Amino acid sequence: MTRHFDHEQILNEDSFYRRNLINCLSGYKSLNLIGTQNADGLTNLAPFSQIFHVGANPPMVGILFRPHTVKRDTLENILETQFFTLNHVTPDFCRQAHWTSARWEGSEFEKTGLASVYLNEFPAPFVEQSPLKIGCQLVETQKLKVNQTVLLIGSIEHIFVEEKGLREDGSLDLNILDSVTVSGLDEYHKAEKIARFAYAKPNQDLTEI
């Protein structure tokens, strides 16, 4: 059985139902904890599922922030200091990762028990437990015309990855790194490889690699 919603039916649902539904539509999303600090050195940690690839040469990452109408510590810290870290989450600490989304006073590192670490004099805190840590510097921000969502572009300055997850061709084995994926606003999953396929060509059966 298939359930159908048209645009008007979506708008007629209550806001809680609609938010759950629309946030699930894209499918499984990446999960990263973004580590920042303000000019006084107060650290902050928050979960983000809207981080994506913008380019490999030079290496850049994009992050979407909801409209900047309420206090957004992560965005404000990045605009103030220019630096932030991305940290993959594993099942071992996905509970704490979710808990960083609460409206804490003070640092989410201290409050949730996740350890911060500073590496190679990079001026933003990494999550010690994370198997993949990325240090980024602000390049620019730009507002979406449609609803004032902020798109932030960062340059990738450092990558720290557990060697067991780094393959010879540069790709990462996220199953081995044990990275978590998220759906909607609150649901965490682990993943298991089905297949990896070679570059696809017309009229030639795909080979697995």
Next chain:
Amino acid sequence: MTRHFDHEQILNEDSFYRRNLINCLSGYKSLNLIGTQNADGLTNLAPFSQIFHVGANPPMVGILFRPHTVKRDTLENILETQFFTLNHVTPDFCRQAHWTSARWEGSEFEKTGLASVYLNEFPAPFVEQSPLKIGCQLVETQKLKVNQTVLLIGSIEHIFVEEKGLREDGSLDLNILDSVTVSGLDEYHKAEKIARFAYAKPNQDLTEI
């Protein structure tokens, strides 16, 4: 053991290695087949992993397209007709989904054996096998200043979802829908729930829902 790359080391890797590495950094990504047709009715189908939530009210989705310097059928068809579909992929047809990325002459539906279907007179083709089909209309496009990547915003006009995956609160059970997630450019995974947590509050242990 941890492997460290700084910005210069990343730039010094060969382009194949660098592309694999940087494309894996964000973590697991959603996978959707985008269905379109041109003004003559020739259909097109292509895999995208850069689709994200832009807003729930009104419901909107964003898609990042690499710089529009070579022929990009999907983007050109959307600009020409305004309409496109998003279709989740299951393990049953992730091989065909990958194969749609080859440089086919003619329609990827015909060439890869995926069936197209038209629903509620929506003027773009859906993938019949997909457990979650979304019909979207172009709202606007905007170029990223940094590298001419195109960000396209679409309005969500129709949702067709298998009822077994729709929960009472509007969220979707992607495990039951059997949606696939992707890492890097070529690796497909299924996912298994670890936990779903209630809205997080300071100083209160998280409850699972």
